[in-house]
Amino acid sequence: FHPGDRWRLRRIPGPRQYWMIGNLLDFAKEGDHNYFNRLHKQYGSIFKVWILGSNVVVATPELCRQICLHNSSRLQMPNLYYGKYWDFDNAIILWLKGERARTVRSAWHPMFYSGTLEGIVGLMHQAADSAVQRLSAAAKSKDPIDVSVVLSQMSLQVIAQAAFGIDVSNPDAVLREFDGKPYTVSQLIADIRTAFRTTSNSKCQYTQLSLLFPFAVPLWRWLANILPSESHAAALDLRNRMIPYVEGLIKDHAAVVKEQDDIIKTLNPTGDGKERRGVAAGSFLDILVRTKHKSSGASLTDIEICNQAFAMLMVGLETTSSALAFATYFLAQNPDKAEKLAAEIRSQPDNPGYSDLTEGFPYTEAVIREAIRLYPPGSYVIRAAEKDMQLGGYKVQKNQLLIGAIYAIHHDASVWPDPEAFIPERHLSADAVGAPTQPHAWLGFGEGARNCVGGRLAMLEAKLALVHLFRHHSYRLTPGQVPLEIVTTLTLGPKNGVWVTVHGPTW
Numbered sequence: 331f332h333p334g335d336r337w338r339l340r341r342i343p344g345p346r347q348y349w350m351i352g353n354l355l356d357f358a359k360e361g362d363h364n365y366f367n368r369l370h371k372q373y374g375s376i377f378k379v380w381i382l383g384s385n386v387v388v389a390t391p392e393l394c395r396q397i398c399l400h401n402s403s404r405l406q407m408p409n410l411y412y413g414k415y416w417d418f419d420n421a422i423i424l425w426l427k428g429e430r431a432r433t434v435r436s437a438w439h440p441m442f443y444s445g446t447l448e449g450i451v452g453l454m455h456q457a458a459d460s461a462v463q464r465l466s467a468a469a470k471s472k473d474p475i476d477v478s479v480v481l482s483q484m485s486l487q488v489i490a491q492a493a494f495g496i497d498v499s500n501p502d503a504v505l506r507e508f509d510g511k512p513y514t515v516s517q518l519i520a521d522i523r524t525a526f527r528t529t530s531n532s533k534c535q536y537t538q539l540s541l542l543f544p545f546a547v548p549l550w551r552w553l554a555n556i557l558p559s560e561s562h563a564a565a566l567d568l569r570n571r572m573i574p575y576v577e578g579l580i581k582d583h584a585a586v587v588k589e590q591d592d593i594i595k596t597l598n599p600t601g602d603g604k605e606r607r608g609v610a611a612g613s614f615l616d617i618l619v620r621t622k623h624k625s626s627g628a629s630l631t632d633i634e635i636c637n638q639a640f641a642m643l644m645v646g647l648e649t650t651s652s653a654l655a656f657a658t659y660f661l662a663q664n665p666d667k668a669e670k671l672a673a674e675i676r677s678q679p680d681n682p683g684y685s686d687l688t689e690g691f692p693y694t695e696a697v698i699r700e701a702i703r704l705y706p707p708g709s710y711v712i713r714a715a716e717k718d719m720q721l722g723g724y725k726v727q728k729n730q731l732l733i734g735a736i737y738a739i740h741h742d743a744s745v746w747p748d749p750e751a752f753i754p755e756r757h758l759s760a761d762a763v764g765a766p767t768q769p770h771a772w773l774g775f776g777e778g779a780r781n782c783v784g785g786r787l788a789m790l791e792a793k794l795a796l797v798h799l800f801r802h803h804s805y806r807l808t809p810g811q812v813p814l815e816i817v818t819t820l821t822l823g824p825k826n827g828v829w830v831t832v833h834g835p836t837w
């Protein structure tokens with residue numbers, strides 16, 4: 331069906347590809363992490379698959395690093411939307427390329443400077459305190475609780491407050507009204523989850539058809555809008571709420587900025603209003619509104635700003651809370667490690683500040699890194715080859731889609747001894763038992779110019795959360811969850827949550 335691809339990649343090993351569907355069925359059935367892991371064991375460090383296009387998959391730290399360092403764009407998913415928000419999907423950071431990607435990424439960076447992060451540590455303590463209160467209530471009632479839900483509410487509280495100053499602690503609080511109907515915090519949370527699930531829309535038949543027959547995209551777009559699939563309809567529906575909501579925030583922000591400028595000008599008529607310009611810690615919107623495109627000097631459009639705001643809520647929520655849920659899962663299974671963690675936490679001040687958290691708590695950090703190693707929320711990276719290149723002894727051509735199979739690398743016994751075991755100590759020193767046998771083997775935040783921008787925020791929040799969760803409580807898994815069921819949408823997360831019973835500080 332794709333004779334050109336078949337011929338070009340003929341020397342690279344890989345599973346049999348079926349007419350039209352390639353390897354899509356196995357990929358969908360097994361989940362990307364299991365599928366690439368199995369193929370890595372069968373075919374080695376480099377192999378080819380066909381999943382909505384031909385892909386060359388690499389599964390060693392060195393090759394993964396090579397594709398990430400030499401290429402800085404990914405696959406662009408087809409845009410199947412109509413109407414006033416059609417441009418929205420063209421601004422998703424994950425798919426941006428070249429100068430536009432650099433500008434938009436640079437708008438994210440100040441969010442993660444030390445000064446900004448220092449400013450939101452207090453907020454993180456508050457959010458973690460609320461999570462602990464819910465866990466204490468579960469300890470009292472002795473009822474099992476899904477810790478992933480508690481952690482995801484905590485992450486949302488942090489990210490929504492830090493980025494927009496929205497208080498999401500009350501699920502019934504009304505954020506705005508649309509056509510006289512209230513838009514509440516719980517609806518926003520549901521919308522973020524749907525947005526996350528439908529971002530790449532790879533399970534929608536029209537997306538699949540567009541990737542199979544790209545020349546007919548206008549036809550698939552038309553069909554998607556008159557006969558939408560379930561996921562396309564959900565994605566459209568939430569755009570009609572979330573985009574006006576964020577647009578409203580931008581308008582409010584502009585009004586506040588103008589008011590402040592007016593006050594400053596009244597107090598200091600010769601000034602130019604720059605006194606206000608110090609970036610208020612946590613105001614992602616403020617940073618975005620003032621970002622200019624590097625070449626044209628033009629401001630970001632409202633749609634671009636909305637999209638980043640949207641993305642911040644999505645990626646900031648699911649990834650960190652999944653990593654924390656996984657960490658709790660492994661700690662609940664390994665009481666000796668949980669005890670060691672609790673001992674480190676109890677040896678430190680109650681409410682550690684920014685530098686205590688970033689410079690201290692080595693075991694806590696090792697626990698998080700180990701949880702992400704075993705279940706990386708970003709289970710693979712994608713790049714498009716910028717030019718013809720040699721990869722693992724094979725020639726690949728410009729524009730070839732390349733995948734770095736993070737999960738498979740993290741589970742490779744030749745890289746990580748005893749790979750299925752939860753051993754946080756392996757991250758503490760190069761000669762520790764279980765330490766990786768190769769450099770750059772931990773790829774939890776990706777690599778290169780398109781690595782995770784939010785890694786520092788994620789690590790800070792995760793450390794602080796564990797400090798709160800394990801200072802006063804210990805956790806036992808409710809039966810029937812080993813091995814944990816995993817779901818992969820845009821990221822990898824626990825399929826049915828992580829159910830635990832909550833107990834006192836020690837086992």
Ligand code: HEM
Pocket residue numbers: 398423424425435438641642645646647649650653702706707708709710711712773774775776777778779780781782783784785787788789
């Ligand atoms: C434990 C939590 C997290 C994990 C494991 C994680 C992992 C990843 C991975 C693997 C990538 C792809 C990197 C690559 O292609 O090389 C990525 C990209 C990204 N992450 Fe994270 N992430 C986490 C938290 C966050 C947070 C909290 C934010 C922001 C608030 C964030 C924002 C982003 C963005 C914007 C990108 C795309 C960057 C680009 O395309 O240039 N992430 N993340």
